[in-house]
Amino acid sequence: MTIGFIGLGNMARAVIGGMLDKGIVKPEDICGSAKTEATRKKMEDSCKIRTASSNREVAEQAEILVLAVKPQFFEEVIEEIKGISWEGKTIISLAPGKTIAWLQEKFGQRLPVVRCMPNTPALVGEGCTGVCASPEVGSKARDTVLEILGSFGKAVEVSEKMMDVVGAVSGSSPAFVFLFIEALADGAVAEGMPRAQAYEFAAQAVLGSAKLVLETGSHPGELKDMVCSPGGTTIQGIKMLEKNNFRGTVMDAVITCVEKSRKM
Template identity: 50%
Template structure:
């Protein structure tokens, strides 16, 4: 691929995506540019990945064939206002902020551009990201395939209807935080039973990793996989019963609904 990929914003998500792209070797580091107001942050990114960095958003915007806006939702408008007249006519704009829809992005640029609304997550940094995308009608099938290829360099990709993007935020965009909390809670329980903290984290994290891989690799229903572990009158069914009594599933579903509602609120 001979494209220049530009990022505006060197926050956690932007760095995770850059890390995934560079580590996958889909692009050479010199094909990736990143702009941010923080020189300190850019120095870290440049040293870690060897990409081109600049404090001038316009410098990145005018050179990018694919431009990823990886900034906080509250500064999307001023960033777009700054770069809208200098981006390439055939640039592909990828937005990753919750609540920023395609029509709003088009309105900000003042014209119809090729826009892809995306929702990645931070596991992109270790090549295990989950990104959902909704492209507008300006992109050809070949260009959509190109975007998918870029995003697959750091994980899996799903194409969804844009109206589902708020739900995507809760199921994959924000959910690593829930999983980290679950791992931390499991480790706390292990420490309570005497297992050293560092071992507890490794054991809990590997259990989550392996379980997720079983769901993806076997294609089996998660409930069926759960049943395989639950022996009659055994330790696992005892734990599962306690989780049900304390509202484990209800708590997760309620948290996700709150996340989706917040994303909807941010879109207004």
């Protein structure tokens, strides 16, 4: 099986790295294209995959083709490759805001398309990817795609109408978490802790808290209550966050991302 990538940016590197780490394919089974020779050379050297300067060449070779370019370049890429034979091929799209119907319209035919939304924690094998497939995707191809997407974290099937929400709660939210970690660390620095140490404490606290939610299955509110002793320090911090509309602001941020995605 040959897996092709058009675009070799961060997300493509995460997917390729996950597949190679899990032994799903060998480096020689992967081919990719990128605009610059420097990017292609970097992937050849780091992952030992095959590369090409032509998107069409990659599309012709691939049985599973991953479109990993930015959304604004999709139409240009599709124009380059849509004249090839698609017999036995499946397309994976990593673009936010581009529906299955939109992709099939641009290709001019009802091709097997899997739309997915990974996030940047995929770079460290802890991604969470929302997945939906067109009816043309066969069960064998679907299982292969889920195996690929699960190689760098979790892959969760959702209805397509939820994909814009996935993009917000999973795709955009790492930026919110990074901002939160930075703010936690800034507070510690303000009270005298060295910055490097503050980042370590803040990041590890977020990592551990997330694992508690996932591994215990407990409601986040229940876990919060476990930390908030009566008359203690934590409940005073919670009070300050609530006073400044912390939860409402986070909810608004997610909703804003969803609305933006729906307009793309």
